Amino acid sequence: MIRVLYGFPPGVNPEKQGRMLAIGQTVGSFRPDEARRFESWTGVLEEASVDANGRGRALVAYPSANVSGDIGSLLVMILGKYSLAGPVRILSLDLPEGYGTRGRFGLAGIRELTGVRDRPLFMGIFKPALGLSPEDFAAILREVGMAGLDLIKDDEICPDTPASTALSRVRACRPVLDEIRRATGREMLYAVTLSGGASRMLDQARRLREAGANAYLVSPIACGFSVLESLASDPDTRLPIFAHPAMAGALGGSPDYGIDYRVLLGTLMIHGGADAVLYPTAAGSLPIDPGVEADLRRLLVASGLAPVPSAGIHPGALPKFLSPGDHRVILNAGTGLMDHPQGPAAGVRAFHEALELIKKSQPLDRDSVPEGPLRQAILKWGS
Amino acid sequence: MIRVLYGFPPGVNPEKQGRMLAIGQTVGSFRPDEARRFESWTGVLEEASVDANGRGRALVAYPSANVSGDIGSLLVMILGKYSLAGPVRILSLDLPEGYGTRGRFGLAGIRELTGVRDRPLFMGIFKPALGLSPEDFAAILREVGMAGLDLIKDDEICPDTPASTALSRVRACRPVLDEIRRATGREMLYAVTLSGGASRMLDQARRLREAGANAYLVSPIACGFSVLESLASDPDTRLPIFAHPAMAGALGGSPDYGIDYRVLLGTLMIHGGADAVLYPTAAGSLPIDPGVEADLRRLLVASGLAPVPSAGIHPGALPKFLSPGDHRVILNAGTGLMDHPQGPAAGVRAFHEALELIKKSQPLDRDSVPEGPLRQAILKWGS
Numbered sequence: 001m002i003r004v005l006y007g008f009p010p011g012v013n014p015e016k017q018g019r020m021l022a023i024g025q026t027v028g029s030f031r032p033d034e035a036r037r038f039e040s041w042t043g044v045l046e047e048a049s050v051d052a053n054g055r056g057r058a059l060v061a062y063p064s065a066n067v068s069g070d071i072g073s074l075l076v077m078i079l080g081k082y083s084l085a086g087p088v089r090i091l092s093l094d095l096p097e098g099y100g101t102r103g104r105f106g107l108a109g110i111r112e113l114t115g116v117r118d119r120p121l122f123m124g125i126f127k128p129a130l131g132l133s134p135e136d137f138a139a140i141l142r143e144v145g146m147a148g149l150d151l152i153k154d155d156e157i158c159p160d161t162p163a164s165t166a167l168s169r170v171r172a173c174r175p176v177l178d179e180i181r182r183a184t185g186r187e188m189l190y191a192v193t194l195s196g197g198a199s200r201m202l203d204q205a206r207r208l209r210e211a212g213a214n215a216y217l218v219s220p221i222a223c224g225f226s227v228l229e230s231l232a233s234d235p236d237t238r239l240p241i242f243a244h245p246a247m248a249g250a251l252g253g254s255p256d257y258g259i260d261y262r263v264l265l266g267t268l269m270i271h272g273g274a275d276a277v278l279y280p281t282a283a284g285s286l287p288i289d290p291g292v293e294a295d296l297r298r299l300l301v302a303s304g305l306a307p308v309p310s311a312g313i314h315p316g317a318l319p320k321f322l323s324p325g326d327h328r329v330i331l332n333a334g335t336g337l338m339d340h341p342q343g344p345a346a347g348v349r350a351f352h353e354a355l356e357l358i359k360k361s362q363p364l365d366r367d368s369v370p371e372g373p374l375r376q377a378i379l380k381w382g383s
Numbered sequence: 384m385i386r387v388l389y390g391f392p393p394g395v396n397p398e399k400q401g402r403m404l405a406i407g408q409t410v411g412s413f414r415p416d417e418a419r420r421f422e423s424w425t426g427v428l429e430e431a432s433v434d435a436n437g438r439g440r441a442l443v444a445y446p447s448a449n450v451s452g453d454i455g456s457l458l459v460m461i462l463g464k465y466s467l468a469g470p471v472r473i474l475s476l477d478l479p480e481g482y483g484t485r486g487r488f489g490l491a492g493i494r495e496l497t498g499v500r501d502r503p504l505f506m507g508i509f510k511p512a513l514g515l516s517p518e519d520f521a522a523i524l525r526e527v528g529m530a531g532l533d534l535i536k537d538d539e540i541c542p543d544t545p546a547s548t549a550l551s552r553v554r555a556c557r558p559v560l561d562e563i564r565r566a567t568g569r570e571m572l573y574a575v576t577l578s579g580g581a582s583r584m585l586d587q588a589r590r591l592r593e594a595g596a597n598a599y600l601v602s603p604i605a606c607g608f609s610v611l612e613s614l615a616s617d618p619d620t621r622l623p624i625f626a627h628p629a630m631a632g633a634l635g636g637s638p639d640y641g642i643d644y645r646v647l648l649g650t651l652m653i654h655g656g657a658d659a660v661l662y663p664t665a666a667g668s669l670p671i672d673p674g675v676e677a678d679l680r681r682l683l684v685a686s687g688l689a690p691v692p693s694a695g696i697h698p699g700a701l702p703k704f705l706s707p708g709d710h711r712v713i714l715n716a717g718t719g720l721m722d723h724p725q726g727p728a729a730g731v732r733a734f735h736e737a738l739e740l741i742k743k744s745q746p747l748d749r750d751s752v753p754e755g756p757l758r759q760a761i762l763k764w765g766s
Contacts, residue, residue, distance in 0.1 A: 025540060027511040029718045034511075041513040065544060066513055072606030073542035073578040076629040080540060080605065081694070083632030084663045086670060101580065128410040128417075130424040130449055157408060157463060159456035163448060195456040197484065197612030198581035222463065223455030224607010229580030246459040249466030254637040280467045287469060311464070335412045 001061040003046070003094040004078045009087050009256045014056030015048035017088065021060050025077055041066060057091070064096055071100065071225035071272045079259070087256040093263045100271030101229045105240040106304035107328055109275065113214070113240065114150050115186050120327045121150040122351045123308065124344070125334035129155030132164070134172030140344060141173050141190065144337070145180035147345035148352055151189040151330065153217050156244040159195030166192050166208055174212030191215035191242040198227050205237040215239050219246035221264070225272045232273025242308065243274035261292050266299040276306035276330060283320035284312025301328045308332045315350035315374055316364050316383030322355075341380055346373040384444040386429070386477040387461045392470050392639045397439030398431035400471070404443050408460055424449060440474070447479055454483065454608035454655045462642070470639040476646045483654030484612045488623040490689035490711055492658065496597070496623065497533050498569050503710045504533040505734050506691065507727070508717035512538030515547070517555030523727060524556050524573065527720070528563035530728035531735055534572040534713065536600050539627040542578030549575050549591055557595030574598035574625040581610050588620040598622050602629035604647070608655045615656025625691065626657035644675050649682040659689035659713060666703040667695025684711045691715045698733035698757055699747050699766030705738075724763055729756040 006021065008014050022043035030038050040063060047059040067073040079090060103109075111117050124144050126137060141152060160166040173190050180188050192213050194201045201223065205216060220228040220243050231237045245265055251258040252265075259268075261279070269277045277300055280286035282293055293309075300307040307329050309321055314336030321331055331351070340347030350373035354364055362368065364383045369375045389404065391397050405426035413421050423446060430442040450456040462473060486492075494500050507527050509520060524535060543549040556573050563571050575596050577584045584606065588599060603611040603626050614620045628648055634641040635648075642651075644662070652660045660683055663669035665676055676692075683690040690712050692704055697719030704714055714734070723730030733756035737747055745751065747766045752758045 027513050028538065029722055030511045038511055038514045041511075065546060066540070066542075068542040068544060068578040070579045070583075070606075072584075072602065073540075075605040076542070076578075076602050076627075077540050079633055080602070080629035081627075083630055083636065084628065084669045084671070084694070085632070087636060088632075128413045128421055128424075130410050131421045155411065157449070157456075157460050159449075159451040159459070161448060161451060195451040195459075196453045196609070197455075197616065198607065198609040199585060199613040199617065200453075201455075201609060202582060219455065219459050219463070220607075222458040223453075223609045224581065224603075226579070226581040226584060226606045226610050230582040233580065234582065244459075244464075245467065246463035247466055249468065249471075250462055250641040251633055253466065253470060254640040257637040257640065258633040286467045288467070311467070339412055 002064050002074070002078070002096070003059060003061050004090055005092040006058045006060065007089045007091045008056035010054030012056055012086065014050060014058040015045070018045035018048045018058030018060055021058065021082055025080060025082055026062060026066060064099070069100060070229055071268055089255070089257055090259045090263055092260065093267045095267060095271055101232045101273035102271070103232055103241060103273050103275035103305060104238060105275040107276070107306035108304060110189070110240050110306055113187055114189060116150050118327065119355060120322060121330040122348065123151040123153060123330050123332040124149050124337045124348070125153055125155055125332065126158070127155065127334055127338040129157050130164070134168045137169050138172040138176045141176045142179065143343070143345045144348050145176065145188045146183060147348035148184070149188065149348045150186070151191065151215070153191035153242060154193040155334070156193055156217060156219050156246050158193050160204060166194070166204060167211055170208050170211045170213045177214070187214065189215040189240065191217040193217045198224070201227050202230055202234065202237065205231055209237060209239055213239065215242060217242045217244055219244040220269065220272060221245065221247040221251060225268060228272045228274060240275040241273065242276045242278065243269050244278050245280065261288060262296050262299060266296050270300065270303045270305060274305060276308050278308040278310045278332060280311050281309035281313070283317055284309065286311045306330045312336065314381035315354045315377040316381055318351065318354040319358055319364060322358055336381060340373065341376050342373060346376065349373040350377040385447050385457070385461070385479070386442060386444050387473055388475040389441045389443065390472045390474045391439040393437030395439055395469065397433060397441040398428070401428035401431045401441030401443055404441065404465055408463060408465055409445060409449060447482070452483060453612055454651055472638070472640055473642045473646055475643065476650045478650060478654055484615045484656035486615055486624060486656050486658035486688060487621060488658040489687035490659070491687060493572065493623050493689055496570055497572060499533050501710065502738060503705060504713040505731065506534040506536060506713050506715040507532050507720045507731070508536055508538055508715065509541070510538065510717055510721040512540050513547070517551045520552050521555040521559050524559045525562065526726070526728045527731050528559065528571045529566060530731035531567070532571065532731045533569070534574065534598070536574035536625060537576040538717070539576055539600060539602050539629050541576050543587060549577065549587060550594055553591050553594045553596045560597070570597065572598040572623065574600040576600045581607070584610050585613055585617065585620065588614055592620060592622055596622065598625060600625045600627055602627040603652065603655060604628065604630040604634060608651060611655045611657060623658040624656065625659045625661065626652050627661050628663065644671065645679050645682060649679050653683065653686045653688060657688060659691050661691040661693045661715060663694050664692040664696070666700055667692065669694045689713045695719065697764035698737045698760040699764055701734065701737040702741055702747060705741055719764060723756065724759050725756060729759065732756040733760040
């Protein structure tokens with residue numbers, strides 16, 4: 001069974017709504033004498049309750065056989081038409097272990113490819129997001145790669161356009177990735193943004209891999225989980241997939257509607273085929289409940305995916321993301337790396353410097369950190 | 384340019400947020416001396432205001448060249464990461480006329496295929512939604528098709544599963560569609576639900592068309608607009624596409640978050656390749672603002688698409704959907720047709736009977752309607 005916990009605002013009867021969901025989102029209407037025939041297709045309301053604040057909850061179990069093993073038909077069943085009936089929010093989703101499509105790499109696969117095994121990974125973002133030439137991409141990549149950055153990605157708003165095709169970016173960057181490997185012994189990953197209709201995106205992904213791309217960036221909530229699923233299962237697109245949370249706030253931001261971030265950026269990404277998931281972080285520049293963020297990270301790690309906290313990350317903030325001995329994270333910085341006062345390479349060095357101090361249990365504050373990239377970063381962005 | 388009107392709840396400064404959107408969702412950060420270089424990529428805040436209730440609005444214009452001509456990269460640009468920053472709702476979206484993918488049929492094409500030119504079309508839904516055998520599908524189809532139904536669709540929650548493959552449904556129904564054509568001279572359309580990852584859905588769509596399918600049902604908000612775009616442009620899937628609003632409430636229901644229904648079910652469907660769009664109706668069983676519904680219908684009609692009001696439609700409600708001389712609508716009924724006290728064929732006849740009375744400007748009430756299917760429908764569901 002597929003179990004969904006729904007939340008309702010005060011004034012809504014969760015038992016009534018739970019029954020509507022269990023029937024209306026499965027067999028719908030049938031003649032009373034036919035109930036037995038349709039029993040195996042019918043959802044079951046397992047629990048309903050109202051808390052002290054008047055907020056209702058209903059736990060509904062749906063037969064797994066009612067859906068196609070993908071995220072799209074799952075969403076149609078568990079939220080679908082019912083979403084139009086009034087405020088309802090999916091609080092949690094419990095899928096059978098083998099449900100859906102699983103990423104072929106995960107954090108372990110990304111470590112394998114990059115050869116970085118014993119520390120958190122650092123990821124950068126090409127900035128400015130738009131308007132750079134292929135040569136600009138290559139030059140930025142060379143600078144940050146030689147300085148020790150592990151991964152880099154396009155901005156998610158840098159799609160395939162005539163002025164900047166994804167292919168031109170990969171063709172310009174592949175030789176630089178090779179240079180970096182020769183110089184550092186590490187394969188740096190560059191996640192290139194995929195865009196367009198489904199067929200175009202999948203064709204593009206194949207061509208980009210042939211041209212030397214070594215990772216993809218997709219925004220499943222904006223373009224569809226169905227594309228993520230195909231990318232993650234096609235033998236010709238066997239590369240790590242970084243899933244971006246674009247649009248997640250439109251579905252997850254309201255307390256009364258949509259889908260909790262743990263489900264949207266956790267469960268659905270895990271069972272949709274992502275290898276790494278970017279998500280907003282309360283320690284950065286975006287509002288997300290710290291408890292939700294911690295749960296999401298745990299969920300991703302427990303499923304073998306790479307958690308990638310993003311937005312507002314800078315070197316001085318590193319301690320907020322690391323617990324002793326736990327390196328299972330990719331730290332993703334855009335401006336907090338690229339806009340370092342001494343330039344992007346110094347931005348990369350500042351992150352590594354911060355990590356070294358944390359390893360030695362030394363504080364990251366402006367008074368104790370010696371002069372250098374990290375101190376400059378802390379003077380600009382704090383710690 | 385692509386123009387987006389954003390709405391903010393009281394307490395949010397629309398001018399500040401509008402500037403953040405214009406820069407943050409385009410080039411992002413750049414050095415002040417580089418502003419000129421990145422100017423053509425940069426969004427522009429054109430207007431910002433706060434109304435008497437404290438609700439803010441910001442109109443932002445984005446360069447069309449920043450996106451790939453699809454819905455996915457458009458959503459990443461106009462809502463994307465910014466959606467995670469706090470409450471924001473897209474109130475309207477103005478796209479260049481030729482933007483995106485347009486449906487190849489629209490209402491005119493559907494009329495051409497079905498041969499129904501001078502009246503509204505009637506659509507039914509196979510019920511119960513799940514648990515029917517291919518033979519059940521064929522038997523129901525024969526009954527309603529011979530009684531004069533123009534179109535029928537799977538329930539959107541009836542995906543491709545081992546227990547009921549889409550191919551088995553089409554194979555069982557194709558000979559019946561032929562029977563109906565021989566008997567009535569009309570080609571009835573059966574919109575079959577597509578499901579699964581993108582590649583599977585597209586492959587399935589091709590195979591279903593080869594097997595005689597003559598229309599598709601997809602849920603673009605759940606599976607991704609990218610699949611809709613590919614279906615609408617691939618030469619091997621050249622069939623009318625009925626877009627279902629599953630999940631629309633999760634994105635459009637909240638007053639403070641997400642996307643207005645006119646944009647979500649109108650603009651995005653129109654520029655994403657749909658031929659017909661199902662939507663909730665205030666005259667039926669789902670809550671939607673009647674003004675929004677009227678705007679949405681006008682928008683779909685003006686773009687040549689078929690508006691398909693759905694959910695809670697029954698024969699007695701017909702006058703609520705018809706204005707004199709305006710036949711540009713497909714009326715979609717599930718239980719309001721299939722659960723007619725005298726059976727599905729009587730349900731179809733009740734709709735035609737209602738239409739005849741409306742043409743003669745006669746009222747549809749229980750006292751004046753003569754005994755027959757329509758009167759039975761009105762006794763059950765009202766008028």
